Amino acid sequence: MKEKQLKWVLVLPALTLIVALIIFPLIYALRASLYLYRYGKPVEFVGFQNFVELFQNRLAMNAVANTVVYVAIAVTVELVLGFVLALLMNREIRGFSKPVRAALTIPMFIAPIVVGIVWRMIYNPQYGLFNWILGTRDFAPTGGNHALYFVILADIWQWTPFMYIILLAALQSVSPDLIEAALIDGASAWQRMYRIVLPSISAALVIAFTLRFMEATKALDIIYTLTFGGPGSDTETVGFMIFRLAFNDVRIGTATAFAWLYAIAIGIVLSFFMSWMNRRFEIV
Amino acid sequence: MSSVFRRRRLAEVVLILLITMFVVVYLVPVYWIVVTSFKPEGRALTWPPQLIPRTISLENYKTAFEYKSVFWYMRNSLIISTCSVTISMVVGCMAAYSFAKFKWGRKSKQNLLLWIMGLRIMPPIAVAIPIYLIFIRLKLIDTFAGMIVAYVFISLPFVIWLSYGFFKELPNEIIEAASIDGCGFTRLMTRIVVPLAKPGLITVFLLTFMMAWNEFLFAIKLSAFRVRTLPVLISGFIIDRGLLWGQLCAVAAITVIPVILISIFIQRYIVAGLTMGAIKE
Numbered sequence: 001m002k003e004k005q006l007k008w009v010l011v012l013p014a015l016t017l018i019v020a021l022i023i024f025p026l027i028y029a030l031r032a033s034l035y036l037y038r039y040g041k042p043v044e045f046v047g048f049q050n051f052v053e054l055f056q057n058r059l060a061m062n063a064v065a066n067t068v069v070y071v072a073i074a075v076t077v078e079l080v081l082g083f084v085l086a087l088l089m090n091r092e093i094r095g096f097s098k099p100v101r102a103a104l105t106i107p108m109f110i111a112p113i114v115v116g117i118v119w120r121m122i123y124n125p126q127y128g129l130f131n132w133i134l135g136t137r138d139f140a141p142t143g144g145n146h147a148l149y150f151v152i153l154a155d156i157w158q159w160t161p162f163m164y165i166i167l168l169a170a171l172q173s174v175s176p177d178l179i180e181a182a183l184i185d186g187a188s189a190w191q192r193m194y195r196i197v198l199p200s201i202s203a204a205l206v207i208a209f210t211l212r213f214m215e216a217t218k219a220l221d222i223i224y225t226l227t228f229g230g231p232g233s234d235t236e237t238v239g240f241m242i243f244r245l246a247f248n249d250v251r252i253g254t255a256t257a258f259a260w261l262y263a264i265a266i267g268i269v270l271s272f273f274m275s276w277m278n279r280r281f282e283i284v
Numbered sequence: 285m286s287s288v289f290r291r292r293r294l295a296e297v298v299l300i301l302l303i304t305m306f307v308v309v310y311l312v313p314v315y316w317i318v319v320t321s322f323k324p325e326g327r328a329l330t331w332p333p334q335l336i337p338r339t340i341s342l343e344n345y346k347t348a349f350e351y352k353s354v355f356w357y358m359r360n361s362l363i364i365s366t367c368s369v370t371i372s373m374v375v376g377c378m379a380a381y382s383f384a385k386f387k388w389g390r391k392s393k394q395n396l397l398l399w400i401m402g403l404r405i406m407p408p409i410a411v412a413i414p415i416y417l418i419f420i421r422l423k424l425i426d427t428f429a430g431m432i433v434a435y436v437f438i439s440l441p442f443v444i445w446l447s448y449g450f451f452k453e454l455p456n457e458i459i460e461a462a463s464i465d466g467c468g469f470t471r472l473m474t475r476i477v478v479p480l481a482k483p484g485l486i487t488v489f490l491l492t493f494m495m496a497w498n499e500f501l502f503a504i505k506l507s508a509f510r511v512r513t514l515p516v517l518i519s520g521f522i523i524d525r526g527l528l529w530g531q532l533c534a535v536a537a538i539t540v541i542p543v544i545l546i547s548i549f550i551q552r553y554i555v556a557g558l559t560m561g562a563i564k565e
Contacts, residue, residue, distance in 0.1 A: 007386035014379035021437040025414035103307050109547045111498035113515045114536045118313045127329035169555040218407045221500045246413045259410035
């Protein structure tokens, strides 16, 4: 076989699977979004009504607002905390740095469904560790209108190590000679930070931020076991609401319409962000 | 001079202490699952919380295995994760190798790879709903085949990107030399490429396996009883009134511990794995 054919033969199975498992279902979903599904009644074609109704749906707008808050707070705090941790741990201390890193990676690999459970246990108003540490009793972190922030706290706990590990790897690749030269030239700590360290790790910052942003917009598992969207719909994110619409309320049309709009919105935000970053830092 | 040195040493000790304290506090939730799983059910949650249990009992694990048939769920999780990741590995590595080592036009390769990456932007729920509908029609709900196929969706783009990074690093000279010596493609793969890329490929396999092991969204809708996985079992506890925290923690510990062990094993490649090969150490 010629190389020219072989390269396509090797790629073809993967492309076929992707088309069959992702592209085709997405088109199927687009079609479903044009129909009205109801219990015990035949499916009815309604055109773009599902899309239009979404914009008048108060719960949908609530979910969008929650998602914006969730993603903005979680990703920002994770990035800042992870960066501070990485700076603190940047010095290699023999026999200490590696175990610490290994220990801090543990939360990332715990199934989000379990993370939700643990925090539910910790937040328990009667017996939870949270109340015990604060010295309060019967305070329900996920019970009032502040519930969303405590769900975000669980996310921050799980994903700060992600930022920390990526940024630590980047920091360690900053050339020590460069920093030494700056020191000799009398650069202050802030100058070294802004002029040397940050530009050297900007690619890592952008990659870490983008990946985390992408994942945070999908948040669903943690919410499922921690609050199930409650109280009311206070902690319902878009991902969770689509899940509830499709599988609890069997409003397939509305759910698929929402899913499509959401995917497009994320795609637009990310592509704007990437092209802005690209112009600014010339990464890709 | 020596006082400067001593002050530095002191700063280091303080830093070590602070960080150790931070790590200990940080891991309390993990400790909490494990410790609660060893408390007898009646005393799983108490006021004040018992940080160190007075009695250690294996009762929760016993009930989990005997009455909740945890073995069954473990077996399902293991079968589904292993099969789906193996399929993704075979198919994904072929594609990744082709991208990494064959002559592609710069634009067409970049477009294809970015397009595959773009699929990961898609929230999985957007694909989960249509797959659920299609599977109902095809009678694939609650079958191993269905679950495995759905899990390939999650892992394939990830495998392609990650293994692309590892294949690209293989020295071209060795591969060219082997081709010139008349080594056929199959032999080239089995004798040279796979052995050389082995550490990378093992990492890709393990990382993808962990993702599949932890997967929940597809698992809960595409399984009814026969192929339920561990995460689905865990989520089921929540529905019950009066949570059985002890048992729940035992099941959670059983789910989490294998993954933690794997993560320690692949420390060296974690950065590459988490950034889909974009950053390496």
